[in-house]
Amino acid sequence: MTDARQYFQLDHPLRLRHGGTLERVTIAYETWGELNLDRSNAVLVCTGLSPSAHIASSAADPSAGWWEDMVGTGKPLDTDRWFVICFNALGSCFGSTGPASINPVTGEPYRLDFPMLTLEDNATVAAHLLDSLHVHKLAALIGPSMGGMTALAFAMMFPDRARHLVSISSAARAMPFAIALRSLQRELVRSDPDWNDGHYDSTTVPVSGMRLARKLGMITYRSAEEWRHRFGRERIAQSASSGEMFGPEFEVESYLQAHANKFTGAFDPNCYLYLSRAMDLFDAAEHGGSLASGVGLLRVDSALVIGVHSDFLFPFWQQKEIADLMLTAGIDVTLEALDSVQGHDSFLVDMDRFRPPLCEFMAAVST
Amino acid sequence: MTDARQYFQLDHPLRLRHGGTLERVTIAYETWGELNLDRSNAVLVCTGLSPSAHIASSAADPSAGWWEDMVGTGKPLDTDRWFVICFNALGSCFGSTGPASINPVTGEPYRLDFPMLTLEDNATVAAHLLDSLHVHKLAALIGPSMGGMTALAFAMMFPDRARHLVSISSAARAMPFAIALRSLQRELVRSDPDWNDGHYDSTTVPVSGMRLARKLGMITYRSAEEWRHRFGRERIAQSASSGEMFGPEFEVESYLQAHANKFTGAFDPNCYLYLSRAMDLFDAAEHGGSLASGVGLLRVDSALVIGVHSDFLFPFWQQKEIADLMLTAGIDVTLEALDSVQGHDSFLVDMDRFRPPLCEFMAAVST
Numbered sequence: 001m002t003d004a005r006q007y008f009q010l011d012h013p014l015r016l017r018h019g020g021t022l023e024r025v026t027i028a029y030e031t032w033g034e035l036n037l038d039r040s041n042a043v044l045v046c047t048g049l050s051p052s053a054h055i056a057s058s059a060a061d062p063s064a065g066w067w068e069d070m071v072g073t074g075k076p077l078d079t080d081r082w083f084v085i086c087f088n089a090l091g092s093c094f095g096s097t098g099p100a101s102i103n104p105v106t107g108e109p110y111r112l113d114f115p116m117l118t119l120e121d122n123a124t125v126a127a128h129l130l131d132s133l134h135v136h137k138l139a140a141l142i143g144p145s146m147g148g149m150t151a152l153a154f155a156m157m158f159p160d161r162a163r164h165l166v167s168i169s170s171a172a173r174a175m176p177f178a179i180a181l182r183s184l185q186r187e188l189v190r191s192d193p194d195w196n197d198g199h200y201d202s203t204t205v206p207v208s209g210m211r212l213a214r215k216l217g218m219i220t221y222r223s224a225e226e227w228r229h230r231f232g233r234e235r236i237a238q239s240a241s242s243g244e245m246f247g248p249e250f251e252v253e254s255y256l257q258a259h260a261n262k263f264t265g266a267f268d269p270n271c272y273l274y275l276s277r278a279m280d281l282f283d284a285a286e287h288g289g290s291l292a293s294g295v296g297l298l299r300v301d302s303a304l305v306i307g308v309h310s311d312f313l314f315p316f317w318q319q320k321e322i323a324d325l326m327l328t329a330g331i332d333v334t335l336e337a338l339d340s341v342q343g344h345d346s347f348l349v350d351m352d353r354f355r356p357p358l359c360e361f362m363a364a365v366s367t
Numbered sequence: 368m369t370d371a372r373q374y375f376q377l378d379h380p381l382r383l384r385h386g387g388t389l390e391r392v393t394i395a396y397e398t399w400g401e402l403n404l405d406r407s408n409a410v411l412v413c414t415g416l417s418p419s420a421h422i423a424s425s426a427a428d429p430s431a432g433w434w435e436d437m438v439g440t441g442k443p444l445d446t447d448r449w450f451v452i453c454f455n456a457l458g459s460c461f462g463s464t465g466p467a468s469i470n471p472v473t474g475e476p477y478r479l480d481f482p483m484l485t486l487e488d489n490a491t492v493a494a495h496l497l498d499s500l501h502v503h504k505l506a507a508l509i510g511p512s513m514g515g516m517t518a519l520a521f522a523m524m525f526p527d528r529a530r531h532l533v534s535i536s537s538a539a540r541a542m543p544f545a546i547a548l549r550s551l552q553r554e555l556v557r558s559d560p561d562w563n564d565g566h567y568d569s570t571t572v573p574v575s576g577m578r579l580a581r582k583l584g585m586i587t588y589r590s591a592e593e594w595r596h597r598f599g600r601e602r603i604a605q606s607a608s609s610g611e612m613f614g615p616e617f618e619v620e621s622y623l624q625a626h627a628n629k630f631t632g633a634f635d636p637n638c639y640l641y642l643s644r645a646m647d648l649f650d651a652a653e654h655g656g657s658l659a660s661g662v663g664l665l666r667v668d669s670a671l672v673i674g675v676h677s678d679f680l681f682p683f684w685q686q687k688e689i690a691d692l693m694l695t696a697g698i699d700v701t702l703e704a705l706d707s708v709q710g711h712d713s714f715l716v717d718m719d720r721f722r723p724p725l726c727e728f729m730a731a732v733s734t
Contacts, residue, residue, distance in 0.1 A: 112612050116612075173600065174600070175591065175594070175595050175599075175600070176591075176594040176595060176597075176598040176599065176600070176617065176618075176619035177586070177590075177591030177594050177595070177619075178591075179600075179617050179619055179620070180582075180586050180594070180619050180620065180623055181586060183615070183617070183619075183620045183623070184579070184582050184583060184586065184623070186613050187579060187582070187613075188555070188579060190613060191575055191579060193560070198612075208558055212551070212554060212555060212558060215547075215551050215554070216551060216583070219544070219547050219548060219551065223544075224542065224543075224544030224545075224679065224682065227542075227543040227544050227547070228542050228543060228544070230543075231543040232542075232543065233540065233541070233542070233543070233546075233650060245479050245483075245565075246553050246554075246557060246640055246644060248550070249647075250543065250546050250550070250647065251543075252543035252544075252546055252547050252550075253546070253547065253550045256547060256550070256551070273613055277613060280616075280617065283600060312591065312679065315591065
């Protein structure tokens with residue numbers, strides 16, 4: 001398997017926001033396009049909870065990335081113009097240091113010895129990564145979902161390091177409905193006896209708990225409207241039915257099952273717990289005492305905030321809140337409300353609606 | 368403990384809609400007020416998934432009922448005027464025959480030998496119960512949530528047995544978003560090793576699975592808006608914290624925990640599975656081939672349909688759909704959209720908004 005991943009290793013211990021220190025932090029990242037001589041055309045994409053740094057295909061890794069339609073020649077993040085960087089989040093399991101990594105101090109996986117993680121910590125490693133690439137100031141900083149929280153944290157903590165900001169289906173702070181859903185997802189993983197307080201190995205991964213958590217995730221990532229049109233009350237074929245008393249009978253049930261099975265092999269359960277909790281902990285008001293003072297720290301020249309009406313996990317009012325806070329902070333901000341029906345996942349699947357506003361915004365950014 | 372429950376026993380085997388037969392079906396019910404000489408003042412309330420027949424207090428059982436503010440002297444269901452009947456659903460566990468009952472044929476609990484249950488079966492036993500009370504025609508038939516589905520089934524199957532119909536936060540058929548949520552709740556119960564394919568006993572009840580299912584239930588029964596105002600990002604007291612790595616930290620997490628603990632002791636897991644599935648199976652279109660022909664079977668003189676904008680489990684468009692279908696069927700129907708913020712549960716807690724439309728509607732019904 002080809003691999004476009006590059007690795008950056010921090011040359012000093014990383015102290016985390018809520019305490020604890022990580023030695024020899026590694027961050028996996030990929031890049032597309034070329035950094036110009038002025039080092040002024042760099043664009044950083046912060047990911048949502050589950051993706052790797054593989055945002056798009058490249059010569060080194062021709063497999064499709066998770067935002068394939070967004071990055072490349074002639075696409076919104078035009079690689080003829082931009083040096084695009086995407087990194088695997090701190091705490092994740094696709095090459096960056098996380099709970100599944102070996103603790104260099106003990107020689108054992110961190111598991112729950114990994115310190116409590118915040119998205120501010122993720123923003124800090126992003127800044128170190130940019131240092132290593134000799135990029136002081138980003139042309140643009142882009143983040144969907146959890147990546148939007150990371151991007152906002154970055155822009156508050158390092159106000160002179162990004163000229164433009166794009167926040168997509170994100171939130172200035174986690175609210176109790178989303179916290180409740182994520183808390184329950186975590187409890188589903190933790191309730192699987194195979195989780196064993198984080199001490200599973202490759203033969204005893206808590207797949208049942210992860211599958212249940214992913215199903216709940218899928219329910220919150222899409223929308224009732226999409227499923228009504230897509231599945232209605234369609235039944236699965238009798239031949240595909242398990243015949244179990246309460247086994248899947250409706251199409252929507254087998255759709256969830258298929259998606260959940262795909263995810264459980266791919267993501268480490270402890271990493272999932274840490275990143276999920278990090279989203280709950282995020283609150284821009286911690287930067288200065290209020291949301292207004294937090295967002296007031298931003299020094300970007302302009303911002304684009306995109307939201308989707310059918311998203312109930314990161315609802316549109318939270319996108320409007322971010323835009324309003326920016327406006328109050330004197331930032332030239334554009335708020336885009338898209339009519340996508342795919343809920344929170346729209347930014348991954350409804351490219352025809354997402355490309356135009358991002359294209360327009362990036363066209364106005366100077367290299 | 369005092370008990371106002373009365374019991375009705377069916378004098379013949381009950382054949383269920385999807386096959387199977389139940390012998391000696393018992394239905395627990397309670398009544399308030401007096402049946403008049405014309406037997407024309409009876410009001411039947413069909414319950415949601417989890418309540419018992421104890422809708423309100425009475426001399427025989429002075430404990431508060433689940434709709435205490437709705438039933439009694441001077442209340443919308445004025446017991447000086449109406450003979451109010453409420454029954455525990457077939458398949459439930461508060462006195463009526465269900466999966467937790469002893470199968471008289473084997474002397475053992477039914478468990479998963481209980482036949483697949485539908486809300487039409489629940490409507491059928493309601494009709495037999497009314498026969499036993501010598502009530503041929505109800506003045507009004509009222510149902511919230513699952514009870515609204517049961518009431519609609521009853522009114523389609525027995526068109527000459529109710530003069531007026533009140534449907535609250537219900538649906539003409541289950542749609543995939545609600546099916547997905549209930550399917551996952553059932554899977555949470557079934558994934559608990561203690562469930563053991565339904566073969567638990569009183570010392571091995573799958574409490575963990577039930578607690579998780581109830582938490583998901585609570586998340587779908589309330590609303591993001593309510594919780595935002597009620598909990599915000601409030602943390603629980605340090606002293607109340609378990610100190611666990613991913614244990615409850617936010618108020619909303621301990622609220623869910625408290626509610627879930629209350630439920631798990633009270634409701635039988637197998638009964639929960641059957642009733643939950645029965646809601647998924649409900650589709651008024653099965654009565655005549657389409658929703659229009661199903662609702663076209665109704666012969667009520669008037670109907671009241673109440674919905675809540677913050678309800679995303681039984682969304683307002685589904686209330687409007689019921690009302691529109693009734694209108695097309697030539698029924699004098701009133702659609703009430705309430706601004707309650709408590710989501711699907713509003714009919715249980717936002718009495719100040721629910722009483723007036725029900726009062727007004729019932730005042731216009733002749734005894």
